[in-house]
Amino acid sequence: MTLAQQFGTPAYVYDVAAIRAQFRAFAKVFKAHHAKYAISYASKAFATVAMYQVAAQEHAHVDVVSGGELYTAQAAQFPMAHVSFHGNNKSEAELQQALAAHVGTIIIDNFHELDLLADLLKQQPARTQDVLLRVTPGISAHTHAYDQTGQTDSKFGFDVDSGQAKAAATRVLADPQLHLLGIHAHIGSQIFAVKGFVAAAKRLLAILTDWHETLDFTPTVLNLGGGFGIAYTDSDDPLPAEDFVAAILDTIAAADLPFATPAIWIEPGRSIVGPAGYQLYTVGSRKDVPGLKPFVAVDGGMGDNIRPALYQADYQAVPAADPHAEATETVRLVGKYCESGDILIDQAKLPHLEAGAVVAVLATGAYGYSMASNYNRNPRPAVVFAENGQAKLVVRRESYADLTKNDLSYL
Ligand SMILES: Cc1ncc(COP(=O)(O)O)c(C=O)c1O
Numbered sequence: 001m002t003l004a005q006q007f008g009t010p011a012y013v014y015d016v017a018a019i020r021a022q023f024r025a026f027a028k029v030f031k032a033h034h035a036k037y038a039i040s041y042a043s044k045a046f047a048t049v050a051m052y053q054v055a056a057q058e059h060a061h062v063d064v065v066s067g068g069e070l071y072t073a074q075a076a077q078f079p080m081a082h083v084s085f086h087g088n089n090k091s092e093a094e095l096q097q098a099l100a101a102h103v104g105t106i107i108i109d110n111f112h113e114l115d116l117l118a119d120l121l122k123q124q125p126a127r128t129q130d131v132l133l134r135v136t137p138g139i140s141a142h143t144h145a146y147d148q149t150g151q152t153d154s155k156f157g158f159d160v161d162s163g164q165a166k167a168a169a170t171r172v173l174a175d176p177q178l179h180l181l182g183i184h185a186h187i188g189s190q191i192f193a194v195k196g197f198v199a200a201a202k203r204l205l206a207i208l209t210d211w212h213e214t215l216d217f218t219p220t221v222l223n224l225g226g227g228f229g230i231a232y233t234d235s236d237d238p239l240p241a242e243d244f245v246a247a248i249l250d251t252i253a254a255a256d257l258p259f260a261t262p263a264i265w266i267e268p269g270r271s272i273v274g275p276a277g278y279q280l281y282t283v284g285s286r287k288d289v290p291g292l293k294p295f296v297a298v299d300g301g302m303g304d305n306i307r308p309a310l311y312q313a314d315y316q317a318v319p320a321a322d323p324h325a326e327a328t329e330t331v332r333l334v335g336k337y338c339e340s341g342d343i344l345i346d347q348a349k350l351p352h353l354e355a356g357a358v359v360a361v362l363a364t365g366a367y368g369y370s371m372a373s374n375y376n377r378n379p380r381p382a383v384v385f386a387e388n389g390q391a392k393l394v395v396r397r398e399s400y401a402d403l404t405k406n407d408l409s410y411l
């Protein structure tokens, strides 16, 4: 029986061995460089109980960006000491939840949060909290504008050039309940060039050196974020994600630091789960107009993968029954949503597929399920983990009853 027959479509399928292999490839580079490290999986890319469990099995840390992600990690019994809590507008309730859960690290993003956290800790005088400061190092990554986060004009983090980052460090160091581990920067996502990461590493080391000299601060952690680009189609040719890390570690090793090299943390999301996942859809209607590219419609679309509509992201599809079948036509692979922009692949090269055929859209493991919606009241698809020849349902397909379970009658 095929996965589509067993679990229905649309469905997200993950090759768990590929997820594990990427965690291990990162770990291998760190070990080869004799670096102290943490691989903190950016769980926004794909956050489910099963995924937090796999991350824990791989001895990874995770980063969470909301109370909901933290709750899911707790539900998965993920070790809280290995959780970093991110976010540019953490609420008081979220900070309370993080403190109650004893998350390992809170990554402070702004002065408002710093005040909130300091006040909450005063109510528990015996407690301290490890923190990192997220800084905006003023480095622009070459990627989609919505995927840039390291430039000065960003909503994330303390600005370095204006002195805000140092002012924040001064306040944290003066607070006996906050234990400053070091700094964090994330320059963006789906980045192909190493040079932004190398520049960021140098800039962060310069900041830490300044803080060492002027604030008498010795860092124990330098967190360089994630953002390593992946191949979505055959025309993408990124470096293996672990090679970005090797370049970062070489840069750090070459630096002449006045303190012992801190532990290096990274936060890969997309590179861990993106290539490992694909989506299965069933072909339905087809519209052929002479002189126009045909529309081939599938049973999902922008509700389960918003990335083409949001970032003009490209994907590639293959027939699930015969992934290597020769392409004989170029079609628009569209979804079933009531939007003209609901185009999964604008130029899908496929053999002629009849209604009922199952098509696989590749490399959809990151920011697909996690950004899915119920637009048009479509239930979110099932998620399946495949490993060692076994396939296991790890997220049930939503039912129509799930769609109305929070609706209240107005009669
Ligand atoms: C702070 C932070 N860390 C890590 C990531 C993960 O990025 P990616 O999935 O590109 O590796 C993001 C998302 O861009 C982020 O904002």
Ligand SMILES: N[C@@H](CCCC[NH3+])C(=O)O
Pocket: 044, 147, 149, 189, 190, 307, 311, 366, 367
């Ligand atoms: N959701 C984005 C990346 C996330 C950026 C998170 N800071 C994407 O699919 O490309």
